Amino acid sequence: MKSARLNPLARTAMAFGAATAMSAAMVTLLASPASAHVRVLSEGAEAGRPATLQFRVPSEKEFSTTVRIDIALPEGVTADSVPEIEGWTISRTPQRHIVWTARAGHEIRPAETQTFTVRAKPLPKEGVLRFDTAQTYSDGSVVNWNQPSTGGREPEFPSPELVLDPVAVRQAPPPSGEAPKPSATGGATSEPKTRSAEGNGVPAAFWAVGGVLAGGGLAVLLRRLLQASAGRHG
Numbered sequence: 001m002k003s004a005r006l007n008p009l010a011r012t013a014m015a016f017g018a019a020t021a022m023s024a025a026m027v028t029l030l031a032s033p034a035s036a037h038v039r040v041l042s043e044g045a046e047a048g049r050p051a052t053l054q055f056r057v058p059s060e061k062e063f064s065t066t067v068r069i070d071i072a073l074p075e076g077v078t079a080d081s082v083p084e085i086e087g088w089t090i091s092r093t094p095q096r097h098i099v100w101t102a103r104a105g106h107e108i109r110p111a112e113t114q115t116f117t118v119r120a121k122p123l124p125k126e127g128v129l130r131f132d133t134a135q136t137y138s139d140g141s142v143v144n145w146n147q148p149s150t151g152g153r154e155p156e157f158p159s160p161e162l163v164l165d166p167v168a169v170r171q172a173p174p175p176s177g178e179a180p181k182p183s184a185t186g187g188a189t190s191e192p193k194t195r196s197a198e199g200n201g202v203p204a205a206f207w208a209v210g211g212v213l214a215g216g217g218l219a220v221l222l223r224r225l226l227q228a229s230a231g232r233h234g
Helices: 008-035 166-171 204-233
Strands: 039-041 051-058 066-072 079-081 088-092 097-102 113-120 128-130 133-137 142-145 161-163
Touching: 039 161, 051 066, 051 133, 066 113
Parallel strands: none
Antiparallel strands: 039 051, 051 113, 066 097, 066 133, 079 113, 088 097, 128 161, 133 142
16 A cells, blocks of 8 residues: 655645754753742732741752852841751851751752742831842852842842832832842852843843744745745746
8 A cells, every 4th residue: 555645845844844843842942941040939928027938049050069058138137937958057147147058968959959948027118128149059159149130131140039019119210330240269150051141031042043943944945845836837
């Protein structure tokens, strides 16, 4: 039994569909980890009421583990208690910092996330609270998550922010001056490989790759359609 043969137009359409799907999958694969940041979450947090703050910390370096987390409490925020985490020591500094240090074997491994919890006393009446965070890796580098968001665009190393009054945040003027810059120690870069210079969490180069692949597939399709049309009329 002979199998049905596809005409040139059908074969071209199938090939283009496969190429488009492949390019879309590549862009998705490359972009998927790029949205990871240090975040602070607190369900139902309100000014004037106690809150449970949860800091979610991803370990983004491919060959290094996260060994230390230093979170600075903003003015007006006081920690009532800090639950223990197995394998981590907890210390507080006079400068309103809470520091977690991993014991051997309990570090945050690459591509994993750890949650650090702080039970806070009644929160101040602020529109947004910023918790500047320093993340230390086993290679000695430090990533400072301390850049404020401006104009609706997320910076490269955003400070974890807890929004208490969205209306006040929208009406507040943008902060003046240059945002704090990340720093590194130990001679290693402090920039995680999944960081993005754009606010959408996807590096522009990745989108460029996807665009080139899709554009190339479209060009091939048009060329084959013209060739098929010329063959029928020739």
